[in-house]
Amino acid sequence: MGSSINTSKISLFLASIGVAVIVLSGCTSTSAPINGDFQDRGRQLFNAKCGTCHKMKAAASVGVQGPDLDAAFAGAREAGMTGTTIEGIVKAQVLYPRPSLDGYPGISMPADIVTGNDLDDVAAYIARYAGVPGAKPPTAPGEGPGAQVYANNGCGSCHVLAAAESAGVLGPNLDDVIPGMSPEQIREAIIDPNATKAPGYENAVMPDRFSTIPPDQLNQLIEFLMSSAAGGGKS
Ligand code: HEC
Numbered sequence: 669m670g671s672s673i674n675t676s677k678i679s680l681f682l683a684s685i686g687v688a689v690i691v692l693s694g695c696t697s698t699s700a701p702i703n704g705d706f707q708d709r710g711r712q713l714f715n716a717k718c719g720t721c722h723k724m725k726a727a728a729s730v731g732v733q734g735p736d737l738d739a740a741f742a743g744a745r746e747a748g749m750t751g752t753t754i755e756g757i758v759k760a761q762v763l764y765p766r767p768s769l770d771g772y773p774g775i776s777m778p779a780d781i782v783t784g785n786d787l788d789d790v791a792a793y794i795a796r797y798a799g800v801p802g803a804k805p806p807t808a809p810g811e812g813p814g815a816q817v818y819a820n821n822g823c824g825s826c827h828v829l830a831a832a833e834s835a836g837v838l839g840p841n842l843d844d845v846i847p848g849m850s851p852e853q854i855r856e857a858i859i860d861p862n863a864t865k866a867p868g869y870e871n872a873v874m875p876d877r878f879s880t881i882p883p884d885q886l887n888q889l890i891e892f893l894m895s896s897a898a899g900g901g902k903s
């Protein structure tokens with residue numbers, strides 16, 4: 669860990685996919701259109717699927733099994749590599765991961781972790797932030813580090829929680845249900861959502877990808893939910 673990826677390695681890699689990138693960008697007059705919320709979707713997907721192995725400041729991710737993506741792209745970006753090119757590199761790596769190099773013995777990146785629109789959003793998100801000087805995660809509304817965990821994982825896209833200023837309606841209102849739950853029940857609801865269904869939501873599905881939230885962050889998240897829903901959230 670800590671070793672940055674040198675620019676020549678990226679250029680070599682680029683050369684091998686350069687043709688595809690040029691053909692792609694030749695299809696449209698502008699660069700690929702980016703849907704409005706790619707940053708939110710991209711960040712959620714990144715945190716769920718990539719941040720477990722990759723550090724990137726804008727996502728506040730801490731994984732160390734793969735290269736630090738800020739370090740990987742900072743030099744290339746400084747040398748003039750465009751976001752579109754970075755997007756192409758990310759997509760190629762996800763679809764056809766290189767076998768692990770010296771720095772990461774024994775761990776290779778699995779192929780096709782994300783595909784289709786999800787891959788577009790993740791790649792656009794990385795292209796926008798990786799290696800950008802001063803990039804940092806958006807400040808999350810709410811008190812304490814758990815507020816950031818809530819925001820990073822996109823809980824608010826499905827749940828109401830006043831303290832986090834979130835208004836999602838696919839899942840239960842957390843201001844209503846959290847005060848009736850123990851920390852253990854909250855933990856289970858997050859990491860194993862299908863074990864017990866919330867009353868009235870028997871047919872609704874909460875994604876089960878949150879079991880990858882690192883334990884310390886999960887504790888912070890639970891603390892945030894308990895303190896904000898029971899206290900500050902409602903008058
Ligand atoms: C299980 C761990 C793991 C996961 C999960 C993972 N990666 Fe990787 N990734 C790696 C490893 C290891 C490498 C280094 C391969 C090598 O040695 O070149 C890598 C390399 C990369 C690179 C190339 C960086 C460079 O130096 O040019 C990119 C880009 C990348 N990953 C993006 C992603 C994205 C996007 C996701 C999520 C969709 C993801 N990774 C998920 C382990 C992972």
Ligand code: HEC
Binds near residue numbers: 857
């Ligand atoms: C894509 C939508 C979606 C996302 C994202 C999501 N949830 Fe949920 N959540 C649901 C649905 C639907 C239910 C109800 C079904 C169930 O209990 O599994 C639920 C149930 C819950 C419950 C149980 C409530 C009860 O009354 O038992 C808790 C707690 C919860 N979610 C917290 C979270 C947290 C924290 C996050 C972020 C890490 C999150 N959810 C992300 C949709 C989502």
